[in-house]
Amino acid sequence: MRDRVRTVATLNHLFIKVCCANNLAQFSRWFDETMHARYPGRTWDTNVSNKWRKNFYGTVAMTDEWVQYLDVLFPDGRYYSAQEAMCAPLASFPTQPLAGMSNGAMGALAWFRDGPGHLWHAIWEEIAFDVWDADSYEAALDDLEMKLYSNFDCDEPIAYEDLAQAVRLYRAQLPVDDQARLKYPLEWGIRSYLCLKLAIAANQPDVLGVMCDIADYLADIELARLKADRDYAFAIRKEWMRRGLSCAPSVGEYVMNPFLSLWDQCSSEHFRRRYAALASLTDWSLRPAK
Numbered sequence: 001m002r003d004r005v006r007t008v009a010t011l012n013h014l015f016i017k018v019c020c021a022n023n024l025a026q027f028s029r030w031f032d033e034t035m036h037a038r039y040p041g042r043t044w045d046t047n048v049s050n051k052w053r054k055n056f057y058g059t060v061a062m063t064d065e066w067v068q069y070l071d072v073l074f075p076d077g078r079y080y081s082a083q084e085a086m087c088a089p090l091a092s093f094p095t096q097p098l099a100g101m102s103n104g105a106m107g108a109l110a111w112f113r114d115g116p117g118h119l120w121h122a123i124w125e126e127i128a129f130d131v132w133d134a135d136s137y138e139a140a141l142d143d144l145e146m147k148l149y150s151n152f153d154c155d156e157p158i159a160y161e162d163l164a165q166a167v168r169l170y171r172a173q174l175p176v177d178d179q180a181r182l183k184y185p186l187e188w189g190i191r192s193y194l195c196l197k198l199a200i201a202a203n204q205p206d207v208l209g210v211m212c213d214i215a216d217y218l219a220d221i222e223l224a225r226l227k228a229d230r231d232y233a234f235a236i237r238k239e240w241m242r243r244g245l246s247c248a249p250s251v252g253e254y255v256m257n258p259f260l261s262l263w264d265q266c267s268s269e270h271f272r273r274r275y276a277a278l279a280s281l282t283d284w285s286l287r288p289a290k
Contacts, residue, residue, distance in 0.1 A: 001217060002124055003061035009208040010112045011056050014070060016207065017079045028052050030080075034073060062112065070108035077105045116208075117160030122167040123214065131172055134183060141169055141191060148198050153274060163199040170196045170218070174225065186235035187242075193222055194258060201259075201281035223255045240265075257282045 021027040028047035035044045046052055054060040062070075073080075106116070114120055132140060144165055151158050170192040173184045200215050226233050237248040240261070248254070249261035259282055263275035 001213060002120070004058040005210045005213050006112050006115070006120060007055050007060075007062045008058045009115065009210045010062070010067075010070070010108060011052065012207060012209045013111055013116070014074055014108060015056075017074065019079060019081045024053050024056055031073070034080075035069065038072070067109055067112045070112075074108040076107050115160070115164075117162075117164045119160050119164045119167070122164035122171075123217070127168065127171050131168075137169070137172065137184065137188070140165075141188060141195070144169060144195055145191065148195055148202075149274070152198060152202055152278070153270075158199055158202040160203075163196075163203065166192065166195045166199045167218070174221070175229070186232050187239055189225075189232060190236055190239045197258060197282060198278060201278050201284075204281050204284050219255045223251070226251050226255065 015021065015027055018027055018030055021030050025047060028051070031052070032044040032047050036042075055062050055066075106114075115123075144162070148158060148162060148166070150156075151162075170189075173189050173192055196218060197215075200211055200218075203211055206212070226236075233251065236254055240248040243262075244267070245262070245265040247261070247265065249258060253260060257279055259275045259279040263272060263279050266272045266275055
């Protein structure tokens, strides 16, 4: 899964940066012609072989060799704009992105290796058990909750860095032994999972084409924990009661879309609007891109 997610996300990101390509065939032709201009001694037949189609759809992961080729064309955050000459509609020249574009400075290699906002590291790298003590963890979780919910309520974008932080906090509280269970209150797991679901839901439309995969991967982890730990499942009921809600969601509903239950039972109009929007966005984040 890791290589598939990295491949699909990287290529979708780079495809947007090639303004003279509107489909995979045009992207392939652009790549072949641009690389041939730089390396005329080699034949580039990706358009004929449908090489990029297999990568874009995630059926074949990119090898390090092809990531390096892409990094030649995308060493930083540059875009490629079509030249006006009618005789060369696929010819292009590199331009730097506008100031302030999120993740604009990352090249192809960095995108594939680290992910936007170091998201791949947050999802798959090993996390030290003692990366946060209890006080530091609670402070980090408080800060993230405040930022995510306030940004969402104000229609401010939630960056990939925020999603990566949500993943780190969620993974850091997962129990690895009895000591971990004693160290972090169970409610922190619920709060961090809600932050995670919010950050994924807010990244719609899914321009990278991988949010469904990421959401399913983390939902499987949460479901496995609920099945193995009755205390954690009971903590969800207590958390819903603490919020003044009478009925906790089923395990399946909580794992896939916890905002449905929050929306259905919340009495505050402000929070009902918030959770209704999140429930709808979460539903979309679970639908694979066509």
